[in-house]
Amino acid sequence: MEEQPLITYQHVSISLQGQEILSDVNFELKKGEFVYLIGKVGSGKSTFLKTLYGEVDINDGEAQVLGYSIRQLKRKDLPTLRRKLGIVFQDFQLLTDRTVHENLKFVLKATGWKSRTEIEKRIEEVLRQVGMENKGYKMPNELSGGEQQRIVIARAILNQPDIILADEPTGNLDVETGRHIVELLQDICRQGSAIIMTTHNLSLLSEYPGKVYKCEHHHLTETENS
Numbered sequence: 357m358e359e360q361p362l363i364t365y366q367h368v369s370i371s372l373q374g375q376e377i378l379s380d381v382n383f384e385l386k387k388g389e390f391v392y393l394i395g396k397v398g399s400g401k402s403t404f405l406k407t408l409y410g411e412v413d414i415n416d417g418e419a420q421v422l423g424y425s426i427r428q429l430k431r432k433d434l435p436t437l438r439r440k441l442g443i444v445f446q447d448f449q450l451l452t453d454r455t456v457h458e459n460l461k462f463v464l465k466a467t468g469w470k471s472r473t474e475i476e477k478r479i480e481e482v483l484r485q486v487g488m489e490n491k492g493y494k495m496p497n498e499l500s501g502g503e504q505q506r507i508v509i510a511r512a513i514l515n516q517p518d519i520i521l522a523d524e525p526t527g528n529l530d531v532e533t534g535r536h537i538v539e540l541l542q543d544i545c546r547q548g549s550a551i552i553m554t555t556h557n558l559s560l561l562s563e564y565p566g567k568v569y570k571c572e573h574h575h576l577t578e579t580e581n582s
């Protein structure tokens with residue numbers, strides 16, 4: 357039997373303050389897929405991502421995310437859904453008053469991890485996975501932009517999410533560092549998390565494989581990755 361997609365949007369419309377942002381969105385994400393979301397500034401990429409974790413409402417259509425019907429989502433279901441998503445967004449910065457290690461521990465504790473040994477082991481694993489194994493003791497402001505982004509990704513993968521949503525993860529980075537971040541996301545994708553990332557850096561698309569969806573004229577359409 358074919359596996360159910362992780363995300364299915366059918367004829368979905370999204371508005372903000374009475375303004376139509378996207379209409380008739382049809383979108384599917386399957387296990388293990390890597391999807392790029394492209395489109396001009398203000399075309400609706402971030403807004404679309406925000407509907408996936410209940411931050412922005414949907415006005416019309418059918419939207420399923422990891423078995424949850426987004427339009428019927430209850431407030432009490434939100435934390436459970438969000439725990440299954442790894443969110444890499446500008447508005448989810450690291451806590452600046454504590455070390456990298458403490459940032460990661462904070463999330464594990466908040467998501468129900470109890471055993472100190474398990475917590476330490478998981479922190480070590482994710483730091484190793486993002487190539488930051490010796491940086492646990494650092495404060496966020498002692499890290500470069502690229503290093504901070506790696507830690508944000510480490511935080512996003514702590515609970516082995518089914519899907520990672522990354523909003524311009526290479527946005528503030530130089531080209532080479534940005535490439536390394538995409539390589540890291542590709543690596544995480546191969547290990548089983550599906551990824552949706554928005555980007556303005558179109559040269560990445562041909563370098564690293566993925567499906568491409570474009571936001572344009574209030575529509576989201578799949579386009580060729582050339």
Ligand SMILES: Nc1ncnc2c1ncn2[C@@H]1O[C@H](COP(=O)(O)OP(=O)(O)OP(=O)(O)O)[C@@H](O)[C@H]1O
Pocket residue numbers: 372373377395396397398399400401402403404571
């Ligand atoms: N909270 C909000 N209230 C009203 N309108 C908003 C809100 N957030 C975004 N918008 C509008 O929605 C539209 C889509 O914005 P969005 O941030 O989704 O675009 P984007 O494609 O992600 O842009 P960028 O490439 O700059 O990140 C824009 O016209 C923006 O002004």
